[in-house]
Amino acid sequence: MDVEKLKTVFRETLDLPDDIAWAELRYSEYPTWTSLGHMSLVAAIETEFDIMFETDDIIDMSSFDKSVELVAKHVD
Amino acid sequence: MSIEIDLSGRVALVTGSSRGIGSAIALRLAAAGAHVILHGSRPSENLAAVESELLAKGGACTVATAELANADAVKQLVKDGFGVAKRLDILVNNAGVLTEGVIGMISDDDIQRTLRINLESALIAMQMAARLMMRTKSGSIINISSIMGLRGAPGVMAYAASKAGLVGATLAAAKELAPNNIRVNAVAPGFVATDMTRSLSDDVISKRLAAIGMQRAGEPAEVADAVLFLASDLSRYVTGQVIGVDGGMIV
Numbered sequence: 001m002d003v004e005k006l007k008t009v010f011r012e013t014l015d016l017p018d019d020i021a022w023a024e025l026r027y028s029e030y031p032t033w034t035s036l037g038h039m040s041l042v043a044a045i046e047t048e049f050d051i052m053f054e055t056d057d058i059i060d061m062s063s064f065d066k067s068v069e070l071v072a073k074h075v076d
Numbered sequence: 077m078s079i080e081i082d083l084s085g086r087v088a089l090v091t092g093s094s095r096g097i098g099s100a101i102a103l104r105l106a107a108a109g110a111h112v113i114l115h116g117s118r119p120s121e122n123l124a125a126v127e128s129e130l131l132a133k134g135g136a137c138t139v140a141t142a143e144l145a146n147a148d149a150v151k152q153l154v155k156d157g158f159g160v161a162k163r164l165d166i167l168v169n170n171a172g173v174l175t176e177g178v179i180g181m182i183s184d185d186d187i188q189r190t191l192r193i194n195l196e197s198a199l200i201a202m203q204m205a206a207r208l209m210m211r212t213k214s215g216s217i218i219n220i221s222s223i224m225g226l227r228g229a230p231g232v233m234a235y236a237a238s239k240a241g242l243v244g245a246t247l248a249a250a251k252e253l254a255p256n257n258i259r260v261n262a263v264a265p266g267f268v269a270t271d272m273t274r275s276l277s278d279d280v281i282s283k284r285l286a287a288i289g290m291q292r293a294g295e296p297a298e299v300a301d302a303v304l305f306l307a308s309d310l311s312r313y314v315t316g317q318v319i320g321v322d323g324g325m326i327v
Contacts, residue, residue: 047211
């Protein structure tokens with residue numbers, strides 16, 4: 001799974017700075033990662049990786065690290 | 077000068093399009109150029125006939141079957157629809173069952189089945205479609221409600237509840253999805269001449285017709301025209317609306 005590609009999607013969708021601390025990036029704790037931002041993020045990830053998450057995946061996607069795990073589940 | 081509605085390049089999923097209002101909607105959208113995903117609960121002569129008619133008229137379609145009482149089947153239906161051309165522009169939640177029964181005599185199974193097919197499947201399809209439409213930041217979702225969902229009538233409590241639920245879902249989704257340029261509207265037909273309404277008793281049919289200002293039943297194509305408007309760019313600034321197509325019916 002291309003983690004750098006996922007980081008690019010996160011950066012562009014959530015308007016993240018280059019020096020973002022990925023390990024600390026969590027849903028609802030970063031100003032742009034709101035519920036609406038979350039759905040835009042999901043759409044962007046699904047488009048970029050040509051996958052479709054299950055609803056439970058979307059609910060579970062609570063951090064960047066968790067996102068890596070979930071995307072990997074679909075592409076690897 | 078004339079205005080032409082052009083849906084070419086767009087993909088539309090119409091649930092319950094093997095007959096009645098659904099087939100009329102599918103044919104209208106296809107005539108406007110959309111690639112239509114025809115849906116039925118199972119392969120049937122009706123579904124094949126709609127496919128043949130649509131293709132004979134120069135339209136494009138894909139046939140899909142799914143039992144809408146099964147949530148996973150609904151999700152797969154929307155995914156498959158998207159898979160046809162990697163896009164989904166129009167979702168018409170039309171499929172429905174009409175259950176009649178006086179209060180106190182409606183079985184639990186009938187209540188559950190009516191809500192599952194008429195309402196729950198539509199909510200699941202809306203969730204899936206909205207996610208796919210967010211990718212392109214555009215789309216139109218049209219829920220086929222009913223005048224019974226707005227006004228009610230004796231003998232159709234479960235059906236009316238399911239159709240009223242669709243109105244609530246339409247209003248809520250329209251507000252939530254507007255920032256993504258995804259429009260959500262509903263059409264509320266009155267008494268339309270279909271197999272579903274023909275199954276009603278003669279007494280009920282007579283009462284319904286007497287309540288219509290235009291003094292006739294509607295035609296499926298007349299509902300389809302309202303859907304075509306909502307599916308097209310002519311309604312690009314219209315969302316969260318319920319359009320009655322009822323000939324001035326008073327219930």
